[in-house]
Amino acid sequence: MSTSTSRSDAQIASEVAALLPDLVADLKALVAIPSIATDGYPTEPLFAAHDLIVDMLRDAGVERIDDLVIEGKTAPVILATVPGPSESAPTVLMYTHYDVVPADDVELWDTPPFEPAERDGAIYGRGSADSKANIVSILGALRVWGGKPPVTVKLVLEGQEEFGSPFDFYPVKNPELFAADAMVIADVGSVRPGVPTLTVALRGSAQVSVEARTLEADKHSGLYGGAAPDARLALIRALASLHDDNGDVAVPGLRREEWTGSSYTEAEFRELAEILDNVELQGTGSIGERIWSGPAITVIGFDAPNADAAVNAVAGAARAVLNVRVHPGQDAEEAQRAVIDHLKALRPFGVELTVTAGETGNGFAATTGGPAFDAAEAALTTAWGAQAGEMAGGGSIPLVMALDTAVPEAEKLLFGATDGYANIHGPNERVLIDELAKATEAKALFFRNYAEAMRS
CATH class of the missing domain: 3.40.630.10 (Zn peptidases)
Incomplete structure (x- = not known):
């Protein structure tokens, strides 16, 4: 050559x-x-x-x-x-x-x-x-x-x-x-x-753990359900507050901007993500804005019994782990703190949540x-x-x-x-x-x- x-x-x-x-x-x-x-x-x-x-x-x-x-x-x-x-x-x-x-x-x-x-x-x-x-x-x-x-x-x-x-x-x-x-x-x-x-x-990344504790031990749902606070329901209510009705992240302080570069079409994204035909995409805005220049919060772990082995009990404790994807230009610890502050301010059914910071990595x-x-x-x-x-x-x-x-x-x-x-x-x-x-x-x-x- x-x-x-x-x-x-x-x-x-x-x-x-x-x-x-x-x-x-x-x-x-x-x-x-x-x-x-x-x-x-x-x-x-x-x-x-x-x-x-x-x-x-x-x-x-x-x-x-x-x-x-x-x-x-x-x-x-x-x-x-x-x-x-x-x-x-x-x-x-x-x-x-x-x-x-x-x-x-x-x-x-x-x-x-x-x-x-x-x-x-x-x-x-x-x-x-x-x-x-x-x-x-x-x-x-x-x-x-x-x-x-x-x-x-x-x-x-x-x-x-x-x-x-x-x-x-x-x-x-x-x-x-x-x-x-x-x-x-x-x-x-x-x-x-x-x-x-x-x-x-x-995008950057941050982990957040959130826990609800309400009872010293699980209790029979027939005897106590309806008045004994269910930790799992409290946690689910808190997690639901992370997104609005469109599926967009609703946590104040997380950076999101319009994406102006190349991107997938919605049809391409549906195919790549293998989204079922009768299911709508989550969120609003362009695909690039949703997956690249905007935040995402995903529940990557949730403590719960297997549905096939369900027990009639009010849960006394529940815990979830969140993965937060962060705008490339936002400090990951700053974004993590925004999520933690949001969750700590909640009192779902009067239950105080314990929120813990995990690993972070900047974008x-x-x-x-x-x-x-x-x-x-x-x-x-x-x-x-x-x-x-x-x-x-x-x-x-x-x-x-x-x-x-x-x-x-x-x-x-x-x-x-x-x-x-x-x-x-x-x-x-x-x-x-x-x-x-x-x-x-x-x-x-x-x-x-x-x-x-x-x-x-």
Whole structure:
């Protein structure tokens, strides 16, 4: 492959097309390895995936490859550096991960999850989209440049992202290891196939526990029901106050704004969320406003007997755990406090509630309009042949917040090879081969665009 830094769009597209059969073969080889990094699963596949990626990196011309072993963690982090053409070349850190979630729901898969299957222009298998396709697209971009890109590339490929990632905290304590001018976090994708998308925001998260206690012990509902205060009913009444009649969050102090970027249509969202035909969507406003730039409160735990083993008793105690999703620009502890204050002010049927703060994690809002952002937006637009849009993520990615804290001056870019229909973490996870090709092309173009922008 040529190493000229003045490669044309057409040259890069042509070389990606020539590489694509090998990239597909590489992805299949990685998907075939059940690299699950959690208790109860063997560690040998993790190290097999690690070793195969190292071999692929060497084949792509990468010479400086090291392992970062973090105490108490099993899977090593692959660290690699590909020097740019000069010391003045900008540095781009590229992150993704090679571990995957389990696929215990084998009966729901059309083909075995760790036997990669190619059909209808897609590769099916656990980890195909999350996030082995992103590893392959990074490798492909380096191969396009013959292992000599016009920027310095630092690779950080984690092996324990899905369960107990040390990178939720490690970058903040070791910022020098992650120093870069720009970062590409390739653990996301586009809103839908054929529509290139940069993720520019992630909601934060906070946990809140709320408890009602009314009796020393449960009492017979026939003898005491009607006058003895039912803790479960009191708690349900309190939880109902968190939303208005439309299903919008009704807690004062939680930030919500209009979403103006790309988003799902209501029909797409219904399909992706598998909402029953006779059920309305919750809340008002655009889908993007409801799931990205507005708050959400979900009851994720509730103490109650199983309905099949119900007992005729007035409950003396009840407890629920709430997950609060927070606007990307709002401090998660501030939002948590708003929910706690709201619940503490209630007295459902005269019952005082005990409300406890749990874990919090701030959201992320990217800086847009910088040289790296503009270079990436142009690269995605060229690769896909469609104007790149912006979306957000409803779930938090602690790594992104950790990197932003560790290296705040670096531009953070979130884009990748997957799309909203990839069914990551679910049965029949897949990545479209065309999206893999376009993501590879976009990364190769980004290297060129960003190098040129930083020279001007």
